[in-house]
Amino acid sequence: MKTNRNTIANLIIASAALITVSASSAVNRTLILLQENNDGSSYMTGALPAGPVRDAADAIVDSFIEGGEATKLQALAAGRYQRFVNLSDSACTRANLLAELIRQSKDGFITDLAVLGHGSPESLRLNGENLTGQTTTTLVNPITGTRSTFTNTGSIRTLLSDARATQGSAFNFKLRLVHMCNCFGGTTNDDWLAIGAKTSVGAPLMNWMPEPMITFFWDDFVKNDKRAIQAAADSLVATRILWQAVPGYTTVQSNGLTKIQETQQVVAGNGNLIFKDEYQLALNQSRTVTVQANQTHNFPSVYLVAGQKYTFTSGSTDTWQNGIAPFATTVNAIGYTPGPIDALRRHPANMMRLIGERFTHPNGSALNFIGGSGFSIGRTLTHTASGHGFLNLYANDNILAYGDNSGSIAVTIKRIE
Known part of the structure; x- marks a missing residue:
């Protein structure tokens, strides 16, 4: 000086x-929302007992809250993603997802996927169908003791083979991040990675607190420049704090866990992925x-x-x-x-x-x-x-x-x- x-x-x-x-150099990105919302029940009301109260809650969720998810993610995408694709309700099908993954990839757009809906082990609910992960079953012959192993590839991994059937054997998806709020969504992490996703995030068990964890995760990843693994951890911690006051959420269940403890997020693939990965x-x-x-x-x-x-x-x-x-x-x-x-x-x-x-x-x-x-x-x-x-x-x-x-x-x- x-x-x-x-x-x-x-x-x-x-x-x-x-x-x-x-x-930074210009990067074209697409955010796809894959949201099941048409079977009369909502993943957000799963903690309520069956009956009129839950039916009324489902009607409210179907009409307002889940519609709000699309509005919220579209607002998040504005100015950050060049495209937003809303595959909700009747549009939430495997065929539509496949078509969009092909279209975005052919156009050169890096794609992030937000999956909202019900789930079970190795299965994500869509409109009248399921997206399934790869499963392996072993059968034992009761007489000879011979073991036979059978593998079901599932309908997630075949998305890529179906795309290559029409686009050529060298075709690959430009799929980057998959985030699932579904119960057991994390059981399909390996399937999303198998078709080219860089990072996949989901709950390996029940997800009792989809919101505000969805909001916290996407805000942290997109707006706050956090790595995927940090966004997943921070959104889970913040959500658990809010849900601790809800009756029944700190009660130990038959599996030895409270609903707070059971709700987790597992990050597979590149946990250091950031939104500005360029x-x-x-x-x-x-x-x-x-x-x-x-x-x-x-x-x-x-x-x-x-x-x-x-x-x-x-x-x-x-x-x-x-x-x-x-x-x-x-x-x-x-x-x-x-x-x-x-x-x-x-x-x-x-x-x-x-x-x-x-x-x-x-x-x-x-x-x-x-x-x-x-x-x-x-x-x-x-x-x-x-x-x-x-x-x-x-x-x-x-x-x-x-x-x-x-x-x-x-x-x-x-x-x-």
């Missing part, structure tokens, strides 16, 4: 730089970005995953400047030894050294900064991420003193493990 930086102009420039972010580097994938010296935040559209290893390499001849000519100091990404007036720099490393840090969202708000996540890069670095978050890069300086910096350095980030 130079002594001439306390001008109003510099403070204005530095403050404006706080909100500077880099835009920010996550695949193994050996690299991304080169330009870090501006006069910007406090340079988000390179990279999301660091804890435990993954990355290399950072800056341009061998790239330099940036600190101060105003003819008194400016020109250095590369290594920076220079700080003086007494540089005590307020953002990181203890050299002045103007290339630094990295993590945020919960890809913007410069201090509320999104992950404390203690900063790490010194310099010219080159091999770095194992200690936590998750969106990467920010900057030239090390006082947060309010970027106005007289100039120049830029190209940085290549590569995931190697």
Whole structure:
């Protein structure tokens, strides 16, 4: 920091730089709602005894609440997904789901699927039919003792084979995330992964608390940039707190569990999946970005995953400047030894050294900064991420003193493990 930086102009420039972010490449996404809602009963009233009270509750749910689910998810999709497909009531069929998975994939749209409805082990209720998972049955001959094993592929796994029958053997779905509120939905996690889903989330047992867990999960995953495994865990915890006051929910059942305990969410596949997954580097994938010296935040559209290893390499001849000519100091990404007036720099490393840090969202708000996540890069670095978050890069300086910096350095980030 130079002594001439306390001008109003510099403070204005530095403050404006706080909100500077880099835009990610355009990604087309579709959210499909697959909601069974036509058999006169609702998954939301399963805890009520059969009779007039439950019938009345079902009528209310059918008319208002489940219709509200479609409205809510459509509102969530607005501005975040490019398409929203509502397969509710009579549209909730396997044939319609297959047609949409084919259409969205052929159009190049990454697809997330929200499944709402009844369920039983290895089965999800649709309109007049079920989506079923793969099951294996072993029969023993009572005379010879010979064991025979029979496998039923189920109607989820055959979605892909049915699609390939019309689209060609190389066809694949662009299915990314499946989230199910159904009881026993988690028993079909492996089937969704088998047809190409990256992540599948569902309850392995009864789901006594579909709402507000559905709302919490999708808000956390889509709006709050949480990983799928974190969104599942946090939505479950928040929902359990609300349902603990409901009579019967803390009573131990015949299976030794309360309804609160029995309701779980299991995440299969890539638990680190985030909504903006284009920010996550695949193994050996690299991304080169330009870090501006006069910007406090340079988000390179990279999301660091804890435990993954990355290399950072800056341009061998790239330099940036600190101060105003003819008194400016020109250095590369290594920076220079700080003086007494540089005590307020953002990181203890050299002045103007290339630094990295993590945020919960890809913007410069201090509320999104992950404390203690900063790490010194310099010219080159091999770095194992200690936590998750969106990467920010900057030239090390006082947060309010970027106005007289100039120049830029190209940085290549590569995931190697």
